[in-house]
Amino acid sequence: MPLKPLLDAATAAANLADTKPAFSPQEARAEAARCLFCYDAPCIKACPTGIDVPTFIRKITTDNLTGAARTILEANVLGGSCARVCPTAMLCEGACVMLDLQQQPIQIGRLQRHATDHAVACDLDLLPTPAAQNGRRVSILGAGPAGLGCAAELALLGYSVTVYDKKPAGGGLNTYGIAVYKMRPEVSLDEVRMIERLGVRFCFGVEVGRDIEPAELLADYDALFIGLGLGGAHRLGIPGEDLPEVIDALEFIETMHVRPLAEVPLGRRVVVLGCGNTAIDAATQAKRLGAQQATIVYRRGADDMPAYGFEYELAKADGVAFLFDHVPVEVLAEHGHVTAVKLAQTAVRAGRITIVPNSEITYACDLVLKAVGQMKQVSLLERLFPGLAFDHHGRVIHDSATMQTTLPRVFVGGDAASGGREVVNAVAEGKKAARGIHASLTGEIVRGPVQPSRIGMPDGATGSGFDHPIRVHELEAALKQG
Amino acid sequence: MADLSINFAGIRSPNPFWVASGPPSNTAYQADRAFEAGWGGVVWKTIGEPVVNVSSRYSALNLGGIRMVGFNNIELISDRSPEANFREIAEVKRRWPSHAVIASLMVDTRERWHEFVKRSADAGADGIELNFGCPHGMCERGMGSAVGQNPEVAETIVGWVMEAATIPVIVKLTPNITNVVYAARAAKRAGADAISLINTINSITNVNLDTLVPEPFVAGRSAHGGYCGPAVKPIALNMVHACAADPGVGLPISGIGGIATWRDAAEFVALGAASLQVCTAIMHEGFRIVEDMADGLSAYLDSKGMQRLADLRGKAVPQVGDWQQLDLHYRRVARIDYAKCIGCNLCQIACEDGAHQCIDLVDPTPFGLGPGRVPGKPLPQVREHDCVGCNLCSIVCPVDNCITMTPVDTGRPPLTWNDYQAGLAAGTIAPIQPHP
Numbered sequence: 001m002p003l004k005p006l007l008d009a010a011t012a013a014a015n016l017a018d019t020k021p022a023f024s025p026q027e028a029r030a031e032a033a034r035c036l037f038c039y040d041a042p043c044i045k046a047c048p049t050g051i052d053v054p055t056f057i058r059k060i061t062t063d064n065l066t067g068a069a070r071t072i073l074e075a076n077v078l079g080g081s082c083a084r085v086c087p088t089a090m091l092c093e094g095a096c097v098m099l100d101l102q103q104q105p106i107q108i109g110r111l112q113r114h115a116t117d118h119a120v121a122c123d124l125d126l127l128p129t130p131a132a133q134n135g136r137r138v139s140i141l142g143a144g145p146a147g148l149g150c151a152a153e154l155a156l157l158g159y160s161v162t163v164y165d166k167k168p169a170g171g172g173l174n175t176y177g178i179a180v181y182k183m184r185p186e187v188s189l190d191e192v193r194m195i196e197r198l199g200v201r202f203c204f205g206v207e208v209g210r211d212i213e214p215a216e217l218l219a220d221y222d223a224l225f226i227g228l229g230l231g232g233a234h235r236l237g238i239p240g241e242d243l244p245e246v247i248d249a250l251e252f253i254e255t256m257h258v259r260p261l262a263e264v265p266l267g268r269r270v271v272v273l274g275c276g277n278t279a280i281d282a283a284t285q286a287k288r289l290g291a292q293q294a295t296i297v298y299r300r301g302a303d304d305m306p307a308y309g310f311e312y313e314l315a316k317a318d319g320v321a322f323l324f325d326h327v328p329v330e331v332l333a334e335h336g337h338v339t340a341v342k343l344a345q346t347a348v349r350a351g352r353i354t355i356v357p358n359s360e361i362t363y364a365c366d367l368v369l370k371a372v373g374q375m376k377q378v379s380l381l382e383r384l385f386p387g388l389a390f391d392h393h394g395r396v397i398h399d400s401a402t403m404q405t406t407l408p409r410v411f412v413g414g415d416a417a418s419g420g421r422e423v424v425n426a427v428a429e430g431k432k433a434a435r436g437i438h439a440s441l442t443g444e445i446v447r448g449p450v451q452p453s454r455i456g457m458p459d460g461a462t463g464s465g466f467d468h469p470i471r472v473h474e475l476e477a478a479l480k481q482g
Numbered sequence: 483m484a485d486l487s488i489n490f491a492g493i494r495s496p497n498p499f500w501v502a503s504g505p506p507s508n509t510a511y512q513a514d515r516a517f518e519a520g521w522g523g524v525v526w527k528t529i530g531e532p533v534v535n536v537s538s539r540y541s542a543l544n545l546g547g548i549r550m551v552g553f554n555n556i557e558l559i560s561d562r563s564p565e566a567n568f569r570e571i572a573e574v575k576r577r578w579p580s581h582a583v584i585a586s587l588m589v590d591t592r593e594r595w596h597e598f599v600k601r602s603a604d605a606g607a608d609g610i611e612l613n614f615g616c617p618h619g620m621c622e623r624g625m626g627s628a629v630g631q632n633p634e635v636a637e638t639i640v641g642w643v644m645e646a647a648t649i650p651v652i653v654k655l656t657p658n659i660t661n662v663v664y665a666a667r668a669a670k671r672a673g674a675d676a677i678s679l680i681n682t683i684n685s686i687t688n689v690n691l692d693t694l695v696p697e698p699f700v701a702g703r704s705a706h707g708g709y710c711g712p713a714v715k716p717i718a719l720n721m722v723h724a725c726a727a728d729p730g731v732g733l734p735i736s737g738i739g740g741i742a743t744w745r746d747a748a749e750f751v752a753l754g755a756a757s758l759q760v761c762t763a764i765m766h767e768g769f770r771i772v773e774d775m776a777d778g779l780s781a782y783l784d785s786k787g788m789q790r791l792a793d794l795r796g797k798a799v800p801q802v803g804d805w806q807q808l809d810l811h812y813r814r815v816a817r818i819d820y821a822k823c824i825g826c827n828l829c830q831i832a833c834e835d836g837a838h839q840c841i842d843l844v845d846p847t848p849f850g851l852g853p854g855r856v857p858g859k860p861l862p863q864v865r866e867h868d869c870v871g872c873n874l875c876s877i878v879c880p881v882d883n884c885i886t887m888t889p890v891d892t893g894r895p896p897l898t899w900n901d902y903q904a905g906l907a908a909g910t911i912a913p914i915q916p917h918p
Contacts, residue, residue: 039831
């Protein structure tokens, strides 16, 4: 069966409404009032961009929403989208001392949204005035979170910045790849406009290597930042993979951002391959858009799934089915359209996944979404930047403090450097790279912003998760081990 | 269950909880509801020449999401006729003979005082309370706190009242003075049967930053009001104690000021109050709050083996005195229970910036497992030899019983300031060295 939309516009919009809706002013004040205003708070350290969380929450309690938004945006220019898409339970909220009091952590993400929404609603320009133009030029490849983080910081430091992106609009995954019930693309596009107001020039619809050569850019610019993220989904390498109803999960999600929700083609029985956070996003949205059944198929067990626990819980609550310890071996079709996927059971032997003989089952479906991880762009980057070095995971090798690659004027950040982390990590790396570029071109070290709730700390009021991030699940693991 | 009934200067009441003179005691309808809810007495809203009130009248101080931590009003005494008020007092007394009804009065001349005192007794009131405390509206006309702030005037007027009084007379004192004891002694000298305190404190709760007019807003202006509610309790307790401890006063005390729970009530009684008056808490949550106040107070007395309220009365008075009587050699230090510490570091920053710099932030590793014990998240540690035992850290700590102020043996005998001065003069004590 060809795919077609299943729901009317009103139902689709209602089903995909924000799972974490905006606070009313009274809700926000009440939640903010719960915050203890810790000194040298763990939430600051758990935030990769080092937002001074206690300070912005205190400003909400005093109705200083403009100041709250400024505190957020000075640390993280994408504070509005991070408020929505950050896995806060793994970051700031996971570090909240309220958990040690056997209480719910402060809802930092929603409070951050409250403050940044105020800035957007009132059309406030809260970023500092950029420094005088220093005559230096930097080009940025990719207008995603890393590129935007880098662009904003460079613009503030007085650089002439041009961002190239092959998409028709900026924001990268924030605009095209986030579950609709987490964030609308408008939030991301507003952020791009805010950065544009700093004087950053955006060239959309431009693909590097096709429309413009890196050599030209390196000749025209003092430095270059690679924020190209990851490539498409890995190939499954099974028969039937190229049938029309076998789609990259990120492509499916992107369709939801570029077409009205009631015009997104969908199957009634959806199989999602893989069990990361993208798989969850795809499966839950398929359910919310009217699929009768959405099943996540994963080659390992529940304990090994890469998806966060809260994402798993959300999917279960949405009625998503999970089939663990299975892999696809073939996609079956009739008259050129998908009718089922043939699955085989897996077992782990000596640490390796093997297929259990004679365990194949046929699982009926009319849409297969691939969420088995995005490919590294090693070959593309090797072609664009001869001499660029990669680690054995396909990540661009870089200095973790300056984000400088093995090529002197080329810097990197985001998923191309990390292999795939959160939006907030990408913004932080972009900002770090901007400061690395500045240091390499001028010798000047930039720190900050100053964080009132850390003033007096031995490592200074500007130190935070931006410099020495802690990861909550790593902390939890350390706790368990004692 | 402990016996909560009282005989306050001759006024009998089934429990010590009286509705204070104010908006909740304006009518017979409200008095009936109060008694039905369990209140032991009602002090009628002050009766005098009828006034004209304004709209609006109240404003509040809210803190950290908690409403009415403090409360302010510019309402005057009763705006109903004396006839209506005395008639309703008589009706209420007929319906509630064993409950206390006290007429609060405020008039000006000797003749008017005589008349209103007599009319109160004729209506069947169990007692009279003289409103010498209202800080707004009436004092400009030479009444209310204008009387209470001048002990000689107060003494004269109490004298007028006593000439005509046949029922117990309570003098209600204003806190808007430098030392409440002078007014209390004046009441005693003039022959009053009891005192009640505190009335409201002059206040402006806040300024509307858009209109630049404080609330309550009356046609573009506001006025100084009277402050009450939980925020004034410490001031009231201090003044109740001052009167209870003063040998020149020696009158039964009706405690007023921020009482909202049985705990507040017990504290007032322990500092010398024999009856308790409540207004703001009723304005906030209604007459129903008295049920827990009576129940909780009774349970507390039971738990302490006290049979009646009088067993608690004044029991904390002797423990409070002049600073000079405190032991300079006593020492306590802050001890943190690391099984409870959550690592918020509020104690550290409070001590560091606001007190005496005796708490360090340290690597949590040596403290073993427990809440807040994660790499990169420091824990506070008290340097006991520097700790002055000021209490600040234990006050700001958000975790119950996490920081305990623990007495330490200094090995030195008690030494008061007076002992110290005497010892210095006699040359038997070496001077205590000042801090560097």
